[in-house]
Amino acid sequence: MKNGLSFYAVGQATGLFLAITFVLCVAFDLLFPQHAMYDAWRKLLPGFEWISWSSFWLGLIESYGYGWYFALIWVPLYNFFLCSPGCGSGQCCSRHQVK
Numbered sequence: 001m002k003n004g005l006s007f008y009a010v011g012q013a014t015g016l017f018l019a020i021t022f023v024l025c026v027a028f029d030l031l032f033p034q035h036a037m038y039d040a041w042r043k044l045l046p047g048f049e050w051i052s053w054s055s056f057w058l059g060l061i062e063s064y065g066y067g068w069y070f071a072l073i074w075v076p077l078y079n080f081f082l083c084s085p086g087c088g089s090g091q092c093c094s095r096h097q098v099k
Contacts, residue, residue: 022059
């Protein structure tokens with residue numbers, strides 16, 4: 001059995017979630033320009049401008065990268081607190097083990 005979260009699984013899942021969300025938001029902005037969010041994207045994604053293919057690919061890559069950044073911070077914190085000394089010996093409790 002393995003304890004804690006997988007860094008790779010969380011990184012891939014979160015990165016793909018944010019990349020797919022970015023694509024859906026760009027599509028929404030193109031379909032409904034009166035409700036566009038591109039000003040928010042320009043503030044959150046360095047180098048992103050509305051809209052060119054190079055800017056789209058840059059935003060997609062940055063969104064995916066933010067997912068990995070989240071995993072880089074979240075997974076070690078989660079695994080640290082999962083296996084905190086509150087269980088007694090400082091090792092992960094059996095109730096926290098992932099099958």
